[in-house]
Amino acid sequence: MDPEPARTPAPLDVLITGATVVDGTGREGFVADVGIRDGHVVALGPAAGSCDARDRLAADGLVLAPGFIELHSHADPLALCDAESSLRQGVTTEILNPDGFGTRGAPWVDTMETPDITSTLAFADRPPGIAVNIGAYVGLGAVWAAGAGSADERPDAQAVHRMRELVLRAMTEGAWGVSAGLYYPPSAYGTTEEVVAVVSAAAPWRAPFSNHIRNEGSAVLAATVESLEIAERAGLVGVIAHMKAMGPANWGATVATLQAVADARARGLRAAGEVYPYLSSRTGLSVLVPPEFRSGGDTAMVERFTDPRLRPQVAAGIEQVLYARVADARSVHLESCGLTLGQYCAERATGLADAVMTLLEQDPQAMAVYDFGHEADLERILRRPFVAVASDGGACLDEHTHPRNYGTQPRVLARYVRDRHLLTLPQAVRRMTGLPASVLGMTDRGLVAPGMVADLVLFDPAAVRDRATYEQPRQYAEGVHAVLLAGVFALRDGELTGARAGQVLKRPAYAVSDPDTGVPPDAQDQEDAVRVTVTGSGPVGTCEASLYGRGHGTAPQGRAVLRTPDGRVFTVTRPGSLRAGTDWAALAGVGAYADGAPQEELPFRLTVQTADPRHRGRPTLAWAVQGGPTAYGPLLGSVTVTGGG
Template structure:
């Protein structure tokens, strides 16, 4: 195996320390030597560039793309070398053999390609083996989703507590996933059927995770009105389950009435850590989130799964109840009322499946109502969901820049895209600029231009901090004997170029990316190389 030498750059090693000058020898996939004046078979001249560890994405949904597109372009091009998948309670396993068609139908609502997929695995063990055999450019950290556990062994789409038999079955499924190599379990507590789960049920399942020294990841129950309550619930789950730690997904204060709540929430996280409860978070640098339009419905309207939801949307009495509860708010329902809090003009259509609504992409519901000549936004809302059979992705303009900065500068924050590593393709368009631009946006806008973070600290949040959180002892630092996941970028030009109007534009300034010692981006061009691994 030949040596690659990286020369003449500024090494920022991921510790948070200032840069220093040296050469790096890479051999057999690892960093073999860091010293001046090294010689090798191949040399990379990093003059005026920064050399740092590969970026670790703490929150992604790339697992749902890999069965169809394995190149991870939008991630690799921004320097992501490892991504955590199985987030928001949704993973690709376990899938009960009798629920395969149901899984394919639900997944195809937003990724139509799932209609024709041949699912050859059912258990998490079989899934890990499947992924291990796949050629991928980047590394994967697998997490098991609670929704999969619930549908495979619990109450499914019903709004009820599990029976003791179901709870034991779910515990066995979590155990099987952890023994197969899952790093933990995730939940997405705004999504049906996860919205129906009790805190106590999560704690019982998380105790199994704790027995394997795993982590609890969560898209918490509310990011708006009940944000503080939701964070406290999360901390309780971590504390009572005795998990090694907890990771709050894409922490934010969503909805103008709740802007500024990040200060209190970060204080609560600080206090939890002071008490010995290891709680951290991730976030992305955008003022819009991205989700499914169907999640704007009250929880009762989403009970029972796809067919039941479609029936209610076409029932005049149910539609009136939905309108009334969203408009007036229902305190007894623990849900995040996006429309009631933010209005239709903050919800933008990002992806649809039919030609009828294709011209609405990029417009908010109020604008679409005028464009389509509808009587009001409610008619647009219901017709969109019915015509698209629930398959409408939206971006939600609900966050304030000051909260974004508060969270970004917290000592407990890491970086997560909440996106997917995707190629540019008309078959499955990108729905949010975070898919392509998260890490370069922080380095360009928030480090270089606005000086919100020091470069060394930003890189630590992208590399050694998430590696430490995940327990990856041989990644996240530029250090001898570590795996050679490396990014070389120009600190004067690195920037995101993706926008809400053109979310699939790749960033600038990322010149080289190496994963497990192989160069996957060279002079800004992605190579057809697949050195990625499923990490254990």
């Protein structure tokens, strides 16, 4: 009988040598070679360097990390074509429709546009394509406007049903979760009970509820607690968007809001936050008008300004809101004229509220930058391991905007890692990669490991920095040498390649959002901190696995074998990463079919759940090989996960 031929791996498409790999788990970096084939990382470590490769890139002295995942993007669709502002920051994926908005996800769009995910993402499939990956939330504000209207009125049972149907449709179409902006009308008019009733439609997807809370100033703690309560009661993951404490009277409140998130996590709620590294925000000037005077949209709002009975009430409300958000009118920077609101009032000898109403009469969608915060609050938020970095900006072409669109991720790496030593480099990278991926439920991105999609960023840790300022925001970041999307260079040697390799990413039905806290400090010496065993069969095949590892995302040991319904046997040869919660686990790596070609090693992903709500609480198995279609269905047998969470 002839001996079985040796498996000689096929040539690599790209080999990156000598990089310091910071893998997204939070553990320390290590020098390694990284091999990429068919859009996936297939080799990591000394053995990769001995493989044949069609393209090689020497990365000595540079850091290789997962591509940064932008959890909170208000990207301009036109900018996504080239996405230079994002690629030069190392961003490879942007999630659109945050803060409850639809389509473009812009807080100043009065119509809220559409909650339809297919329509939201359709532009990406048209020429010339997109340069970064995109996904989308379904926006509660857009759902509310479509299902219940824009007036400050209680939705009846029929309206609630319509809104639930819109959420269900969006999740089926691949939304990554539900975003809300309970500060913005019309969803601002919803009660806690009403919001729970609507967003709980997404519960079977085990997805995030990301919320711009109702009040980021005087009632920031109560609003944070409400947002976590909504998530808990709705069966979703609670995510507090762009955490902050607005206005001098409220500085220091982040001690309590962060503790509220920590307490929620301690009682079992999957919860997280996100933050941008600036002390100013950018949104519509209309946010200074109390929500009750914005009911019905822009036209109705402006009409109230001319009502002699209502105008004094509107004026008093504007002043109250402004001083709750910022120190004074000098802290509001008007984009339309390049002046502060204080300067505008002085030049025209007009009162603060009258000036705001005049500007909104001229342009109801006028934008402003608001100086709101204190550095101690920002640093306190950044330190917490459950808080991701997110820009609240996204791909941009604008000359007049917030610098966060052009500098968020490099600013964290330069200011808070290299200069201030607030975070270590692995901690910061995890907040932009592994943590956002786990918040969303992505199991194929966010880590550098065999089996993962090769979305990667290569940067100089000594030179990476933001250059964008409030005066001149459109200045690109420096220090990012290369960016790859699924193994294709979008940026190389610091220059755009012109490749538009971005993909539309849709949430798979089997995904589990479960914000991780990185590799536990005490897990480094524990070989079996996480252990997963699977023995079962079902319509999608048979799985036998016994795996154990040190912590979230790290390379596990053990074995796993899949048998397809048609009898093919796939054996895991190199486990790459093991992610686990209390009732689910996801494995990525490289394996081979027993009847495959000798040189054919293929990337794969496998996800198991012990009690999947999409299948009436039964165990399930989902698996895919070589980025192909995923087989997903119930599993008869035993699935156990210990040490995850």
